[in-house]
Each structure stands twice: as C-alpha cells, then as structure tokens.
Amino acid sequence: MSAKLSMDKLSIGCVCLPGGSIGNHTGAWRSMMPVFKHAACIGCRACELVCPEGCVFENPGKKHLVEKLKREIADRDFDPDYCKGCGMCAEECPVDDIDMGLEEK
Amino acid sequence: MAPQGRQEILEGAMAVAHAVARCRPEVIAAYPITPQTHISEELSTIVADGELQAEFVKVESEFGAASVCLGASAAGARAYTATSSQGLMLMAEVLWNIAGMRLPVVLACANRSVSAPLSIWCDHQDADSIRDCGVIQLHAEDAQEAVDQHVIAFKAAEDRRVLLPVMVNLDGFLLTHVFEPVELPDQALCDAFLGKYEALYKLDPGDPMSFGCFTEPDKCMEGRWMIHDACLRSAAVIEEVSAAFARTFGRNSGGLLEEYKSADADTVLVAKGSICGTIKDVVDELRDKGRRVGLVRIKTFRPFPRDRIVAAVRGAKRITVVEKGGSFGSGGVVTPELKDALYDAGLRIPVSGFCVQLGGREVAPDGIQEIIDRVEKGEQVHYEYFRLKKAILPDLVP
Known part of the structure; x- marks a missing residue:
C-alpha cells in the first residue's frame, strides 16, 4: 500500500515515502541566486556541506585550473529547481568564489 | 473495581x-x-x-x-x-x-x-x-x-x-x-x-x-x-x-445534542458542560409553574452540529446562550455560531448571549432564573458579562 504514496496524489494525513517531496521545487522561493565563478574554487566542498537543500553538486564534466594549486578542480554548480537563494554557500566559501546576484524573472 | x-x-x-x-x-x-x-x-x-x-x-x-x-x-x-x-x-x-x-x-x-x-x-x-x-x-x-x-x-x-x-x-x-x-x-x-x-x-x-x-x-x-x-x-x-x-x-452518554424539555419551549437555553445540570433544575422548577422553558445541550462542539441545533430550536420564541467563554473584542463563541446556523436557515429568532462563570464564578439557579426572566420580559443582549461587579473595577475604566 505504501508504495503508492506520493505528494502528487494526496493521502490521508499528507503521508509520503522517502523522496516524496522531490516534486516540491523550492527554487520558486528564491530572489537572490548564487553565481559560481569557477575561478578561485579549491574544491573544499564547504558549499555542498552547508547547503540546506543539498542542491550543490560537483559537475563531473567541467573543471577549472587553479593557478595557486597548479592543478584542475572540478566545478561546483547548483540545482536551480531547489536552491532557495539563502546565500549560505556564498557566505561560507573560503576563497570568495561564489557571488549572490539578484535574479530577475 | x-x-x-x-x-x-x-x-x-x-x-x-x-x-x-x-x-x-x-x-x-x-x-x-x-x-x-x-x-x-x-x-x-x-x-x-x-x-x-x-x-x-x-x-x-x-x-x-x-x-x-x-x-x-x-x-x-x-x-x-x-x-x-x-x-x-x-x-x-x-x-x-x-x-x-x-x-x-x-x-x-x-x-x-x-x-x-x-x-x-x-x-x-x-x-x-x-x-x-x-x-x-x-x-x-x-x-x-x-x-x-x-x-x-x-x-x-x-x-x-x-x-x-x-x-x-x-x-x-x-x-x-x-x-x-x-x-x-x-x-x-x-x-x-x-x-x-x-x-x-x-x-x-x-x-x-x-x-x-x-x-x-x-x-x-x-x-x-x-x-x-x-x-x-x-x-x-x-x-x-x-x-x-x-x-x-446501556447509557446514552454520547451524541451531538441533548434536547431537554425544549421541544415545545418558548424560551430555549443553549449551553455545554456541567452548568447544564443547574439549568435543568431551573427548567424543571419553571415547568412546574407552567413556563415553557427548555435546554438544548451541546455535547459535541466540534464538529458544530448546525443542522441538529437549528432543528432543535426552530420552534422557540427566543434563544439564550449561556456560555463560559468568549472572544475578546467580538463576543461569544457559541452564540455567533448558533446565529450563523439560524441565519442560513432563514430564522430570525432573537438570540441573547450571556457570559457566565469565568474563572469559576458561581452561578446558582437564581442566576439562571434571572437570565430567563430578563429575556422573557423582552430583553435581548448581544453578549453580556453576567453580574459584572463594576464596583471593583479601577477608576481608569470608564
């Protein structure tokens, strides 16, 4: 019975299975949007760890060269479907490689 | 046991x-x-x-x-x-x-x-x-x-x-x-x-x-x-x-309402809780004197039994809610819900709301009788703190 539960068709008590909230696109709440500059990022993953939505990810096909480290680092990007624009990634980035910009819709 | x-x-x-x-x-x-x-x-x-x-x-x-x-x-x-x-x-x-x-x-x-x-x-x-x-x-x-x-x-x-x-x-x-x-x-x-x-x-x-x-x-x-x-x-x-x-x-303890001598009553009181015991005593006394008084007791307040209450009070000449609560700045709690149900039923029976027993203030049978006497003399009140002691209010209260 529980295999049918989702938030597409409501259940008594609005019960859902793990992953059932995947359709809740919290990106609609956003007014500010992060801009990942892919310049100074040292790959520390602080942005991934502090993101309350878990929507910052490593973009496997993309890399940037960090002069100071003399090596390439995988790009981080965010999923606009879920990013609420809270700015925690930008606030915590130790090398100031994320800006927050006003999103115009 | x-x-x-x-x-x-x-x-x-x-x-x-x-x-x-x-x-x-x-x-x-x-x-x-x-x-x-x-x-x-x-x-x-x-x-x-x-x-x-x-x-x-x-x-x-x-x-x-x-x-x-x-x-x-x-x-x-x-x-x-x-x-x-x-x-x-x-x-x-x-x-x-x-x-x-x-x-x-x-x-x-x-x-x-x-x-x-x-x-x-x-x-x-x-x-x-x-x-x-x-x-x-x-x-x-x-x-x-x-x-x-x-x-x-x-x-x-x-x-x-x-x-x-x-x-x-x-x-x-x-x-x-x-x-x-x-x-x-x-x-x-x-x-x-x-x-x-x-x-x-x-x-x-x-x-x-x-x-x-x-x-x-x-x-x-x-x-x-x-x-x-x-x-x-x-x-x-x-x-x-x-x-x-x-x-x-073998006991009839549940349900939505109790209708106590209200079927042919001209004056129907509406209340909930233990005060209904006192009201029933007063109803009995007044009935003995030939006065057509009754009580509709709310046993289920949520869901509010709109249709049942309307059916129970629709023959009354006046309805008096005796409630132990209210909403500051508005009036009663039970009283407006009753009026809402009556209005939708197209009934314009005069309804009075009396707030009694806040904080445990006793209301004995004489208090209930006073309320009945007043409404039967034609008085209609929106919502009144019954027997409010104005003498103990501070001078700042106009």
Whole structure:
C-alpha cells in the first residue's frame, strides 16, 4: 500500500515515502541566486556541506585550473529547481568564489 | 473495581483515569496541571502497578506530552494525554499537527480559565480557543458522561472515516474533583467495543515514510480541506458510535445534542458542560409553574452540529446562550455560531448571549432564573458579562 504514496496524489494525513517531496521545487522561493565563478574554487566542498537543500553538486564534466594549486578542480554548480537563494554557500566559501546576484524573472 | 452494572462513588478524575485504562492506551504522556492532574497521576499509578500494559512517558511540558502522543500515534499506538488551561495552550501547535497528520490521539481537557489574571478555576476559554484546529470536542455534563465519552472518543477517533484527535472536555473541579456515583465500563465489553487500533499508515524503520509533508500552494488547500471534511463527517460517526455505545453499555452518554424539555419551549437555553445540570433544575422548577422553558445541550462542539441545533430550536420564541467563554473584542463563541446556523436557515429568532462563570464564578439557579426572566420580559443582549461587579473595577475604566 505504501508504495503508492506520493505528494502528487494526496493521502490521508499528507503521508509520503522517502523522496516524496522531490516534486516540491523550492527554487520558486528564491530572489537572490548564487553565481559560481569557477575561478578561485579549491574544491573544499564547504558549499555542498552547508547547503540546506543539498542542491550543490560537483559537475563531473567541467573543471577549472587553479593557478595557486597548479592543478584542475572540478566545478561546483547548483540545482536551480531547489536552491532557495539563502546565500549560505556564498557566505561560507573560503576563497570568495561564489557571488549572490539578484535574479530577475 | 465494581463489576458491570454496579455504581461506585468515585472522584471524577479518578473515574476518568480508570475508564481510560480500560480503553488500553499503549502510550500515555502527560504533564501535571491543576485541575487535570488526578487523571494522569492515577494513570501513572495504574501503569506502575502493572494493571495496564502501557508506556507512561514523563515529559518536561505539555508541548512534550502532545508531541510524544503524536509520535506514538504515528507509530501505530493508541495514545492518550490530559491537560488544562495553559497546558492546552502549550499543546496548541502540536494539536494542529496531530489533526493535520490525522492521528486519532484522545485527550481530556479539565476545563480551566486561561491566564491572565491567574485563575485555577473552571471556564471554557481553554477549549474554546483551540476550536479551529481540527480537534473534535465533546463536552460532559457529569462524571459518568466524562467516563463514557472517553470510550466513545477512542472509537470515533480511530474510525477510518474520521482519523482525527478527540478531546473530552470535563469542567475542572466541578467534575474532576467531585465524587459522584459512576459506573465504569466493563473491561471485556470495552475490549470488544474498541478492538485493537490498526493505523492506516505508521512509522516503521522497515518501511519509512513522513507524515504531514510539505505542500506547495497547489496542494495545501486540499490537505486542509480533508481535515475540514473529515471533521464535518465525523458528526455522523459520533452519532453512530454513541448509539452503539448505548446498545453495549446501556447509557446514552454520547451524541451531538441533548434536547431537554425544549421541544415545545418558548424560551430555549443553549449551553455545554456541567452548568447544564443547574439549568435543568431551573427548567424543571419553571415547568412546574407552567413556563415553557427548555435546554438544548451541546455535547459535541466540534464538529458544530448546525443542522441538529437549528432543528432543535426552530420552534422557540427566543434563544439564550449561556456560555463560559468568549472572544475578546467580538463576543461569544457559541452564540455567533448558533446565529450563523439560524441565519442560513432563514430564522430570525432573537438570540441573547450571556457570559457566565469565568474563572469559576458561581452561578446558582437564581442566576439562571434571572437570565430567563430578563429575556422573557423582552430583553435581548448581544453578549453580556453576567453580574459584572463594576464596583471593583479601577477608576481608569470608564
């Protein structure tokens, strides 16, 4: 019975299975949007760890060269479907490689 | 305890505790507050003595008590708590969640005034002020009804057509601390009547799920509507369960309304709770003198039995609500709901609302009679604090 539960068709008590909230696109709440500059990022993953939505990810096909480290680092990007624009990634980035910009819709 | 069919002289709260134990809740969580304390205190003794197999969870507050009941109910357990006044206020946030998650928690409210000014005595402002959250509210007139309404509460709450929390209201001190003849429900009958609670959904690490999930604006209204709809439809279930209770236990303690000599009455009083005992005495006296007075007693306040009340009062020349609560800055709580129902039914019967007994102020039969005399002389009041003592008000009050 529980295999049918989702938030597409409501259940008594609005019960859902793990992953059932995947359709809740919290990106609609956003007014500010992060801009990942892919310049100074040292790959520390602080942005991934502090993101309350878990929507910052490593973009496997993309890399940037960090002069100071003399090596390439995988790009981080965010999923606009879920990013609420809270700015925690930008606030915590130790090398100031994320800006927050006003999103115009 | 006495065998089936025998009355005992029990304190109201104690009687409720033993009735609850016979409903076999699996989890009880409560925090002491006057005048509820004897219910949870006695239940903790019953559990500690091994008479009831249940978890009695000692909590740090009523917020904790309600939260434990929420979690226990979501895990598929029959859960119970009891509170009063500030305790109910502290539970408020959780009660909205319990109702929204559609968990059939049963609780008692030993009705008590809400601070400030501080008062430990009875009125209905605690229960009235959480009327909007989806908790079904029953009101007992005496200890026997408080006992029986608990059995009805579990049965109705757990019905798949309902799945909502039910709160049994019993007037603090007036019912909790008074010794009355009470017949406790027989254990075997109670077991057969209630059966075991089988949850529709339950928390299980092997089959994880979340309750009351986040809804975007495109779904939230439907989530809320389901609560409203289930609460409205619970009226029929409460009547059905109450009738089954009467057949099984021989007592007519449930239902939505009691119509007491109101069928041919010119003056109909409307009230809920223990004050109805006093009103019935006055009705009897006035009937002896040939005056056509009656009482319609609200036994179920949520869902509000609109149609039943309209049908019960439609022949009256005047209606007088006697309530132990109100909404500051507006008026009564029961009075406007009654007027709302009458208006929709196209009835323009004059309705008066009297606020009595706030903070335990006694209203003896002479007070009820004074109210009846006044409205029968043609007076109509929107909402009046009855026998307000203006002499003790400060000079700053105009």
